[in-house]
Amino acid sequence: MIRFVVIGHRAPTTGEFRLDDICGGAGRLDVLVRCINSTFFLSHDLRKDSEIYLVMQGGDDAPKTVRFYGPELRYLNPDERSTAALIRNALIKKVSTLECMSSPGVYISRMSLGELVNNLASRCEFVYLKEDGVDVRGYVFPENPCFILGDDKDLTEEEENKISSHLCSKISVGPLSLHADHCIIVVLNEMDRRCGLH
Amino acid sequence: MIRFVVIGHRAPTTGEFRLDDICGGAGRLDVLVRCINSTFFLSHDLRKDSEIYLVMQGGDDAPKTVRFYGPELRYLNPDERSTAALIRNALIKKVSTLECMSSPGVYISRMSLGELVNNLASRCEFVYLKEDGVDVRGYVFPENPCFILGDDKDLTEEEENKISSHLCSKISVGPLSLHADHCIIVVLNEMDRRCGLH
Numbered sequence: 001m002i003r004f005v006v007i008g009h010r011a012p013t014t015g016e017f018r019l020d021d022i023c024g025g026a027g028r029l030d031v032l033v034r035c036i037n038s039t040f041f042l043s044h045d046l047r048k049d050s051e052i053y054l055v056m057q058g059g060d061d062a063p064k065t066v067r068f069y070g071p072e073l074r075y076l077n078p079d080e081r082s083t084a085a086l087i088r089n090a091l092i093k094k095v096s097t098l099e100c101m102s103s104p105g106v107y108i109s110r111m112s113l114g115e116l117v118n119n120l121a122s123r124c125e126f127v128y129l130k131e132d133g134v135d136v137r138g139y140v141f142p143e144n145p146c147f148i149l150g151d152d153k154d155l156t157e158e159e160e161n162k163i164s165s166h167l168c169s170k171i172s173v174g175p176l177s178l179h180a181d182h183c184i185i186v187v188l189n190e191m192d193r194r195c196g197l198h
Numbered sequence: 199m200i201r202f203v204v205i206g207h208r209a210p211t212t213g214e215f216r217l218d219d220i221c222g223g224a225g226r227l228d229v230l231v232r233c234i235n236s237t238f239f240l241s242h243d244l245r246k247d248s249e250i251y252l253v254m255q256g257g258d259d260a261p262k263t264v265r266f267y268g269p270e271l272r273y274l275n276p277d278e279r280s281t282a283a284l285i286r287n288a289l290i291k292k293v294s295t296l297e298c299m300s301s302p303g304v305y306i307s308r309m310s311l312g313e314l315v316n317n318l319a320s321r322c323e324f325v326y327l328k329e330d331g332v333d334v335r336g337y338v339f340p341e342n343p344c345f346i347l348g349d350d351k352d353l354t355e356e357e358e359n360k361i362s363s364h365l366c367s368k369i370s371v372g373p374l375s376l377h378a379d380h381c382i383i384v385v386l387n388e389m390d391r392r393c394g395l396h
Binding site: 173174182 | 217218220221228229232235236239241242243276277374376377380383387391
């Protein structure tokens with residue numbers, strides 16, 4: 001399983017946003033939905049061995065974590081609006097302590113970044129995507145990587161500390177600083193090539 | 199200048215589509231707007247040395263070609279909806295034989311794929327992105343490449359013939375077949391690395 005965690009610093013935690021304005025009014029939810037697209041879409045196929053966690057830290061009901069789980073995922077289309085609608089369906093669900101499903105392969109919980117990282121630590125190795133990391137092309141991927149990225153904002157020092165308290169590598173995707181969803185494409189392309197498919 | 203040509207086989211040529219439904223009702227315009235995003239966006243910056251031509255072949259007023267020209271480009275945001283609105287603004291403009299501007303850096307013309315390719319041939323070398331091409335990592339880029347891609351459909355034999363009548367290389371981006379916008383990311387990442395920035 002290839003996992004991504006994207007931190008939505010101002011991403012909404014209630015369903016009270018307009019699908020017409022996910023870039024402005026919805027705390028840059030557009031960045032997160034593009035990360036979902038990058039995580040799963042192949043040409044006429046889905047990457048079923050992938051999973052992405054969106055840590056939503058904005059709005060009145062923060063934090064919440066929305067999880068898209070490849071093996072079970074249905075009703076995902078590549079466009080931003082319909083993916084934002086899947087997230088909104090998750091956010092309007094009443095959620096107490098346990099994670100619950102809002103549609104096939106889409107889950108919602110009240111996990112914070114700290115809780116999520118502690119929860120995942122036993123199952124995967126964290127790989128933090130950051131400009132000053134080692135080049136992904138020379139990097140030896142762990143068996144169960146969990147790549148961590150910010151949205152349009154870098155991780156805060158406090159957030160970085162939560163990750164670095166666990167075993168964590170730091171990698172970069174190239175000489176220029178890219179959008180989060182573009183970073184995911186470069187990482188997955190590198191992993192595809194390591195599978196010896198080319 | 200790095201150029202991309204994306205062929206929108208069913209992409210609209212009138213402004214009569216809804217921004218709420220660019221994936222379904224607008225002939226997969228969503229694919230084209232994501233290609234624009236990939237062509238230009240860096241983290242907190244734009245690739246001003248890039249240009250993309252969208253060859254729109256659907257609807258009642260086909261063909262039309264919408265051109266986004268990096269050096270002059272303004273009002274481009276990364277989300278799909280606002281980019282689709284820029285395209286719609288171009289499509290509702292009255293256009294006769296000459297190309298005309300609809301907003302800074304966005305141009306519209308009645309060029310067909312054949313005319314566009316003939317027009318570009320003296321200024322750049324075509325590079326066709328296709329699964330059976332040579333790996334981009336071993337490919338020596340020409341000085342002024344013009345990468346050609348289909349939208350969610352492959353190029354027809356007739357379209358391929360229009361390109362291959364000119365000097366043309368064929369490259370692939372990796373072992374798996376990717377969405378057009380994801381291919382652009384991989385190509386640009388490879389070009390960034392060749393610039394010796396890393």
